[in-house]
Amino acid sequence: MRRFFLASLVTLGLALAQQQTITLYTSEVLTNVNPMIELFKRANPGINVQVFRSGTGEVITRLRAELEANNPQADLLWVADETFFRELAAANRLRPVRATTTGFPVKFAYQGGRYYEVRLLYNGIAVNTRKLGNLPEPRSWRDLLKPEYRDLVGMPNPNFSGAALSTLGTFSQRFGFGFFEQLQRNGLKVEQSNPILQQKLAEGQYGIAIITDFGIRDLIRQGAPLKVIYPRDGAILVPTPIGILSSSRNPALAERFLRFLLSPEAQALFAQQGYVPVIASAPRPAGVSGEVLSVPSAADYIQANRQTLLTQFNTLFNLR
Amino acid sequence: MLRRQPLITLFWLLLSLGVAMPLLVLAWRGLGDLAILPRVLDLAGVSLLLALVGSLLCLGVGGGLAWLAFRARLQPGWDALLLPAYLVPPFVGALGFLYALQLVNLQPYGVGGILLAWTAHYAPVAYLLLRPALESRLAPLLIASEVHGVTGWKRVRALVPPLFPALVAAFGALYLTLLGNFGVPAVLGLPAQVYTLPTLAYARLFSPASPDPLGEAAAIGLLLGLLAVPALLLGSQPTGEPSPRLLQPRLGLAARIAFVLFALIAVVFPLVGLARRAFFNTFTGAFQPAFGAAWELPLVRLGLLNSLLLALLATALLLLLGLLLAPQRGALKRLRQVLDMHYLLPGTLLAIGLILLLAPTPVYATPWILLLAYLLNFAALMLRSMEAGLESGIERLVAVGKLFGLRHGWAWWKIGFPLLRPYLAAGVFLVLPLCLAELTLSAMLYAPGSETLGVAVLSALNGGLFREAAAIGLMLMALSLLLLLVPRRGVVG
Incomplete structure (x- = not known):
């Protein structure tokens, strides 16, 4: 019994040690961001995504305070305020990512890929x-x-x-x-x-x-x-871009998450959640036919x- | 020996300084942003007025119940009808009232709702504070006035003045609690743009319209501290002994009805509101429990785990601290006095102070900052409970044990600690539910990965997940009520 307990502890310890974590600061509603993360985790076992979710204003103020204290916690930022991304990009606080997804409209890779629109x-x-x-x-x-x-x-x-x-x-x-x-x-x-x-x-x-x-x-x-x-x-x-902070402790994982959001399965989930996908070939949300004026x-x-x-x-x- | 005195004094001075550091940093930063104060003075008035009226309401209801219980000579078992209202976290009660009143087409947002939720939660506190004073101060006078045939207005004039110290002390304790309460105004005030100073400090801390969020929150914290100071000067909690048996029971039926009525309004009514939301689809009315959806939120699972771990760890560490210090009563008392500042002053001050102090360190954005905050906030409460135990003469019995040849540590182990057990249980009974449902500190200090159950409820509410919030609220209610099973004797209940 004791051996079993020890073995369980060791397994749990190893599992925790192997798990890599990225932190997402977002204003995306919990009931939508959680299934998206689950989908990502299924495709990328061993990666954990921690979420800080609140309104855009609160998320930005929190990140601003952390940047001021030189202790930012977020790897990725995904909020509905493009002007803050501009500010971060100007201060060289965002990590550029090259757009490689087929069918992705380049106009939604802002400032040379420093932040991306992933759905509308x-x-x-x-x-x-x-x-x-x-x-x-x-x-x-x-x-x-x-x-x-x-x-x-x-x-x-x-x-x-x-x-x-x-x-x-x-x-x-x-x-x-x-x-x-x-x-x-x-x-x-x-x-x-x-x-x-x-x-x-x-x-x-x-x-x-x-x-x-x-x-x-x-x-x-x-x-x-x-x-x-x-x-x-x-x-x-409403622009709701996502970008990777240059202070990210896991930039490669963060980039993987960003690219995943442009994948066919993620775009299809966006449509299911009622968003208009950014990639034209993806399905449309129910009740939205054609272009939105x-x-x-x-x-x-x-x-x-x-x-x-x-x-x-x-x-x-x-x-x- | 004499040489050690300055060292000891220096130790206490440094310790006090360390404990006070969050408040000192807050004051320093707040003084730089005093320019905001003229713009928030009206809200200081609202906070003050709400806390004053709320305290009076709690005193009225809790005092009334205490009087009825005292006159009817109700058995302590009846207290079980009042305790659940206190054990249910105030913001969960607020959520319950919100949903229950909406069932009867009322919107409880704003001042009325806040006062209702406060009275339901804190009237039992007034009851617990006043009942002993009624027993010890009033019983002999009542018997005397009955014997001498003093009735009517004369009797009131004879009975009320001796109660004043207890009333003032209870009022002071309630005022401090309500002034610093964050959860209820966050649930019932913020959506109606009714702010109190704690919710305003929170709003400014996360406001993009603020040029210096931390500084403004600190300045508001200073103002809050200023409003709390006068109440700190009011007397301490009254104590009392059971009254003589000569007192004849009166108003038995009225007392019993009042107790049942209070339990129905303060616990059952919000419970119905929460249950209606959690179990039935709001739009179709179909039976569709939201517990599964709530449990699906990682925030809830993590919140439950963190809250349980933090509450158990904080309580265990404080118990340990109390036990280590019990044999040195003087040191225990002095430490309690040092820590009183964080227990008595609103938690908002401690939270902002800790952010200012620890934001650049690795402790920030981890559960450890929450543990530190809980320890600082609730230590005095646990130590007070130990002090109450030590005042009952345990040390004398330990000394007797030593006279019979037991070593110091062994004497405490065999005699002192077992006798302290009811007081330890009382301390656990006080601290554990407060940690479990903590919101004021957690709302400001949490980070991804260190969410608590309180934060989960608030996030669900802010995210429009009303049914999930109700489900988590019910879960928290059940968890808190489990604490009724903690054996406790002597101090509470």
Whole structure:
């Protein structure tokens, strides 16, 4: 019995010693990133992927603090704020990776392959059809200002969600910050994150949400009375790149993970999870046929005005 | 001998300095960011008011129950109806109330919900603090007033003043706890943009809009410490003895109904809310338990493992520390006094201090920083329990053993430690559940691989996994309630 116990301990010790670990800092929702990691681990036995998951804002602030203390923990960063990747690339903190995947659009290998888009997500409008009742569905962003939608609309907090920061920046550039003031007067409320907002929308606490599209499709599968609407003046294509930090302790493994995300099986899983795969030959998510009519996120504008935009928004909605 | 004194003093001075280091670093960094304070003074007011009103509510409910139990001469067995509410972690209770009230179409976000969850969780603490004082201070006076026929307003005037010291001490303890509480305002306040200073410090620490997140969090921590200081000056916990048998039981039915009602509102109601979410599909109403999905999250499995390991390790180390120091009562007391700062002051201060101190070291982002934080935070609680045991005269009995020829260590082993056992059990009963469901420190100090169960609940909530959060909450509730099985005598319950 004792021998068996010792042998088990030794086996466990050896297994742990052989296991290599990479750390991923991400804003990708847990229910999506976990199956992706499982798929990766099945193809790469012996590699463990640790995840720190939170909203983009929180992930970036944490990594920033770690970089300041010269003790960064992440090997890979995967968040919805391209401007932060630009900042990291400019400081030479990202490791370039050569794009070799067939069918991968080169425009999504940013800054010579320092960070990559691996799937596409859009900010659109989602509605709770039950809550909306007989009201007509909004067709464009400006429809949300109509008095009939008063107190029905919600959006995530741009301090926390990178996608919401895209909304804030893109609308501010396109319509002016006054658009948010009008929305606020029409009763727009702010929730912390996309996942929280989509749950509350599904439960009928909201009728309409300015929100990322993929999670809504997942809730529809679970039976929620929801619908995704891509506005006719263009959904916002939210950049959510992934990059390898030059401080990574396991750059080769990190690169393997990044390349895996572009593999056919990973792209197919993205489609299953409701995302639009970045490789054209991959399957499309259910309910999305053809191209999504979209406008790019105003990354340059956000980079130049981030603090002002967030401060204005926080003051308007009394966020701290 | 005389030469050793300065060395001993120097040792204690250095130790105090080391223990206080996180707070000193926090103060240093916070002083550089005082510019944020004018912008958050309104929230300091909200925190202060919430903690004051919450403490009064807990005192009212817990004190009321203590009074009824005292008048009805309820057996200690009835306390079992109040203890579960205290054992369920406050943020799990908050989650339960959130889901339970949503079942009846109410949104408990904001001040009302926070106060409700606090009262449900901390009224039993007020009960435990006040019941002994009622027994020791009030019983003789009540008997006297019955004998002399003092009734009505006169009786109230005679009975209340002697209770003041106990009431003030209990109020101070509750105020400090509520002021530093993070979990309940995180679950019920943040989504409604109702901030308290601990949740604000957390929000600033992770805010991309902040030019210096750590500095601003430290400055808010300083403000929080400032609000805590007056309560530190209030008296210590009251103690008491059972009252004489002469007191006739009154209000028996009312007391029993009140106890059952409290258990129904504070435990069963949130339990129903959690169970409804965890077992049934929110949209279709179909029976579809979310436990499997919750268990599938590596965060939950890891959180459970880490929380169990950290709680057991921290409790074991503190027990060991207590046992090693028990034969040196003076040293134990002095160490407890040094460590009191981290037990009494809000955990947010300790967490920010440790980040500032240890971020550049290899300890950062490992479970060890959490273990260190737990040890610093809860050491005083365990040592207090040991002190209570030592005050009951154990040392005299050990001395008698030595008179009969037992060696010092052997005398403690055979006589002292066995007598201390109920107090050790009480210490375990206090520290283990707090570590198991710890959130204030973990939320700020965790890293990939060192997530705790509290962090798992918070992450699930922030990630919109409401049903999974309910399932983990139920799991934590069950785990905490298992502690009711820990044998305990003498100090608690």
